[in-house]
Amino acid sequence: MSEKLDRRKKYTRMVLRDSLIELLSDKPITAVTVKEICELADINRSTFYTHYSDQYDLLKKIEDEIIEDMNEYLSNYSFTKEDEALLMTQKLVEYIKDKKLMFETLLNEKGDSTFEKRVMEVAHRFVMKNTMATSNIDEHLSGYLSTYIISGAIHLIKEWISKGMKESPKEIAELINHFSNRGLSYLQG
Structure with a gap:
């Protein structure tokens, strides 16, 4: 029963x-x-x-479920080197593609900005911690750099979602990785 x-x-x-x-x-x-x-x-x-209790409580529970699911999904992978960071980014993008409608809705301009911040925290925890741990950047500056990289990556992903996800998760992960590691020099060569 x-x-x-x-x-x-x-x-x-x-x-x-x-x-x-x-x-x-x-x-x-x-x-x-x-x-x-x-x-x-x-x-x-x-x-x-x-x-x-209300529609906001329902939304929070949905967001909590996604964040918990993302954490569990990404915890299955252990990447510590730069090329492995690319694979971690790819896994994150694959997860987002698998949950397309949910992310498309929750990351759009009508969505709650706290969800985007929470996704950024997960990305930081899994993707940036390894990159920053192996860099020679001052700890104070590394916080700014990781915020810059992760927010850029999230906006790149939002753009990818809005354009119909034509590129593969691997291609998007490679773009994020190239932009993060090489910045504007990526465009010059």
């Missing part, structure tokens, strides 16, 4: 999550109501409130 309830609970949360993501593709979270989410999910409001 409890297995049936667990499946029903998972289904309800999935439908509510998918409904919110669909609504967020058209408008910001501030314009989304619980009533709209419930109508789209075909679930009554009391059921919604059994799981979430």
Whole structure:
């Protein structure tokens, strides 16, 4: 009996999550109501409130789930050298491609900027920590450099998503890696 309830609970949360993501593709979270989410999910409001306090709570739970999933996914890989950092970046981009609709919605201009910051923290933890550990850059400056590189990479990924993800994750990872390591000199040769 409890297995049936667990499946029903998972289904309800999935439908509510998918409904919110669909609504967020058209408008910001501030314009989304619980009533709209419930109508789209075909679930009554009391059921919604059994799981979430409001639309912001639902969004936070979705973001928490993605960040936790990203951490678990990237923890499966251990890369310590520069060429291995490229593979880590590729794994991160592959993850984003696998969850295209979710990232497309949560990283768009209507999305919550805190999610982008949280993605940047994950990227920093997995991609930049190894690069910075092997560099000779002053610790104070390394924070600025990593922020510059990661924010540029996130915006490059947002651009890639908005243009339909035509390049492979490997190609995007190589671009990020080249821009990060060689900057504008990449364009000159």
